[in-house]
Amino acid sequence: MMPVTISVGSGKGGTGKTLVASNIAAILSQRGKEVYLIDLDVGGADAHILYGVFKPSATLTDFLTGSQKHLHEVSTRLDTFYGLNLIVGTGETLKTANMSYATKKRLLKHIKMLKGDVVILDVGAGTSLNTLDFFxxxxxxxxxSTLDPTSILDFYRFLKLSTIRKVLSSFLSTDEVSRALSQKDFQRIDEIFAFAEKIRPDARKKAENTLNGFRPALILNQVRGESTLDRLKLKHVVSKFLGITLPELGVIPWDEMVFEAIRSYMPIIEYSPGSKAAVALSKIADSLLEMIDTQIA
Ligand SMILES: Nc1ncnc2c1ncn2[C@@H]1O[C@H](COP(=O)(O)OP(=O)(O)OP(=O)(O)O)[C@@H](O)[C@H]1O
Ligand SMILES: [Mg+2]
Structure with a gap:
């Protein structure tokens, strides 16, 4: 059976993707799932540092260069973290320019071949095509996302571009619809559908079907008390584009223990299970477990 795959992304850097991905991975392992965490972060592959793994015996590079045939051969099993399987990223080889289409396809195929219950991808920040495609x-x-204004703006951009990329993924790149869509900017999702229909009547249904079920869930991080207005602002930009509100999977408060945990090379749910951030992360993991079990059923 294929694993359930989960990606963690954001427009802006430093929002907390790695915090979320690495802690969720540890919690799901603790709850008995066989989990793979893959660090695809282009610029700053650092998830392994959070587990105190400094010299992994193999990295993603060994798979990408072809010196290892299968992904599980480059994963590191962390017995101290409930047998979590970590696939360490390497900033260099994952640089956008370096990853060919064929390499990307091979990686995507092998991710789905992993023999686990759950595979979590930390896709890193930004909106490069590779990042969007893995997402x-x-x-x-x-x-x-955090609630700071630049983070909200980048989140909106990320959501918009990944939505368009998702629609494009249902058409061949040589298709006239695909070519027309990729040359335009859209402010609302309805505009995408209307535009696709104008190019070719059947394209609308196809675009709608592809996006059916594409509902990225939002996690707010580094939240302090004062942010009600910013939260409304974020909801507003999202619903303006999508026409719906995004499910909010959780809110993680700003917590100084996050920094302490990083300094101790431990996921915060291990370092300080009772801290505000760890409690929030556990709740998010509970909701995710439900979503995962729905996927499997
Ligand atoms: N809830 C929080 N409370 C306090 N500090 C936090 C919180 N979440 C993240 N941080 C701080 O923000 C920094 C960035 O977090 P993290 O590395 O998880 O972000 P990221 O989105 O993966 O960043 P990048 O885009 O660089 O990969 C961390 O070093 C941590 O100190
Ligand atoms: Mg990161």
Whole structure:
């Protein structure tokens, strides 16, 4: 059986993707799931540092260069973290320019071949095509945003571009619809459908079907008390584009223990299970477990 795949992305850097991905991975392992965490972060592959793994015996590079044939051969099993399987990223080889289409396809194929219950992808920040493609490839997408204005703006951009990329993924790149769509900017999702229909009547249904079920879930991080207005602002930009409100999977408060945990090379749910951030992360993991079990059923 294929694993349930989950991607974690955001427009802006430093929002907390790695915090979310690494802690969720540890919690799901603790709850008895066989979990793979893959660090696809282009610029700053650092998830392994959070587990105190400094010299992994193999990395994603060994798979990408072809010196290892299968992904599980480059994963590191963390016995101290409930047998979580970590696939360490390497900033260098994952640089957008370096990953060919064929390599990307091979990686995507092998991710689905992993023998686990859950595969979590930390796709890193930004909106490069590779980042978007890994983000949209999964069963469940998580978006991490803070409430600071630039983060909200980047989150909106990320959501918009990944939605368009998702629509494009249902058409061949040589298709006239695909070519027309990729040359335009859209402010609302309805505009995408209307435009597709104008190019070719049947394209609308196809675009709508592809987006059916594409509902990235939002995780707000580094939240302090004062942010009600910003929260409304974020909801507003999202619903303006999508025409619906995004499910909010959780809110993680700003917590100084996050920094302490990083300094101790431990996921915060291990370092300080009772801390505000750890409690919030556990709740998010509970909701995710339900979503995962629905996917499997
Ligand atoms: N809830 C929080 N409370 C306090 N500090 C936090 C919180 N979440 C994240 N941080 C701080 O923000 C920094 C960035 O977090 P993290 O590395 O998880 O973000 P990221 O989105 O993965 O970043 P990048 O885009 O660089 O990969 C961390 O070093 C941590 O100190
Ligand atoms: Mg990161």
């Amino acid at each position: 949209i490839s999964t069963d469940i997408q998580l978006c991490v």
